[in-house]
Amino acid sequence: MIEGILIGLTTALTFQNILMVMVGCFFGTIIGMLPGLGPMTAIALMIPITYGFDPATGLILMAGVYYGAVFGGSTSSILLNAPGVPGTVATSFDGYPMAQQGKAGKALAIAAWSSFAGGTLSAIYLLFMAPSLSKVSLSFRSPDYFALMILGLTAIAAFSSKGQFLKAMMMVVLGLMLASIGQDSLSDITRFTFDNMNLTDGISFVLVVMATFAMSEALTIILKRNDPTSAAKQVSLTELGSIRINKEERTKMYKTIPRSSVIGFLIGVLPGAGATIASFLAYGMERNVVSDEEKEKFGKGSVNGLSAPETANNAACSGSFVPMLTLGIPGSGTTAVMLGALLGFGVQPGPRLYMTNPEIFWSIIMSMYIGMVILLILNLPLIPYIARILAVPKNYLIPLILFFSVTGIYVMSFNNFDIYLMIGIAVVATFLRLYDFPMPPLILAFVLGGLMEENLRRSLLLSNGSWEFLWDRTLTACILATTILIVVWHIYKTFKKKN
């Protein structure tokens, strides 16, 4: 492991990679701050650029963007009460009241330090947990992987959209259907192309991500421009106050950060859970463990109430890399996008990544920590200036997002069919978003579609067409039983609500 860490450090500490982390953190912070644009959009916009780099550098850039976007989301939560990403909704509960009391600078500093501490602690957990999990996952066989992918898709459907499980499952199926377009990987038989040559190689992953996130988000912002419920709130950005944290506040944070980082990391590891659930759980737990006097302050600008979700959401970000790197199953929508990018680089994540590409594996883990440090150094002094970016008019922002999306696709294929296809998918995605059909399950399914078919193929061929492989091995049966439990529980809840 020491050798691996050294390899990772050597790769991560090259001038180019440090520069990439800095660029990633900076752009991620800016994009994450803009309400409606989360880490997935930020990463999606970066993918075409990363293809010009080697896999390690590309992933380091994306990891920087990821952390930056999560931190940026906290900034808009605190200053505008408009979370840039769902994972920072809980941050606004106490961050925004603090800003209203003229302590916006302090709230941003608490968020920055908590994020840093959460990220640092979870990078340490990741350092020790990932290799052991890699060893365990080496015993996984095709049926286990197939069952695990089903579980991952079901879990993301269950967690990504509150009370909309069936909608999310429909999006999962749609994502798998989109992934099935093009040549079959084994027989080269074309499927669902309707004799259109442009579809023979299937639909590009970047196209689907750009269409369902970047472009559809831009269209949604324009569409809901006059909607009073989503109108941007105005706040004076001139009075940020001091960013100094006093001794009493630091003492509170010392207690909150360790417990919230553990919760955040463990939730992040679960496929499908991610930063949103982690931050809400940490907030809830913190409220239960603090003194009655402190409990009263929750929702009115509590330091613990702000520090807990901020620590947990960053810890969950690191945690979500565990299943992605060790099992090839992303823990969140954002890591699903990164998994797609990894596959684009020709790197197959999974237990063998640890052995076949140690420089990628370890440099990502190392660069996470470096990213945390850079994020703190870069963002803390720049808080007053970064906050002004929130004032960028949408009239310029939206066309620029559309420009980056379309250009990203055009330079990859030089084919206007892809532009039409992207517009078509973006229009459908925008309409579906209006009715609360979640997009992360679609992306995760699109990414996993090929792998899932491959593992089902192997399992069925080995068992001579019998579905007994689903319960032949205890591990497969356990994973599948968990999946069934999730499905039955959600359908039962739907019935219960009716009655």
Place this chain on the structure above:
Amino acid sequence: MNINTTKIISLLFFIFSAFYLYTAYQIQVFAFDENAPFNARTFPIYLGYAGLFFSGLKLILPDPNTIKVDHKNLEYKKTGILILIAIIYGATILKVGYFLTTSLFLFASYYFLGERRWILMFLLSFPFVAAFMYLLHGILDIYLRDPFLQSIGVMG
């Protein structure tokens, strides 16, 4: 059963899944693969049934979280215009070239979104695209076909 837009979307998805399933059964496989435990049509067939199952459930089961969208507050006109501009952009980019179409695409988008600061609009379209194009074409060595710039002798 209440008929709302979510149910209509579910019905459309049900029909789409049925069509997908029908097409999946039509996939031509090799003769020796016809009775194999797994062939090119196996997975799509399961997906088709899964689509029918989940959209069917959504149609039948009650909808406790009905989403109500207030269409009066939605900017359909501006969104439609933006989509139209993007389609025109796609139709002209290969013939006219990257620089002019992209600059006009940005300029038109700013205009239709209500912007009227002409100098800023110009700066964030033509020079901005030129700088971006230089980054792609000049520095990153990504070839960008541009008949317009070629015709005026800017590009070789």
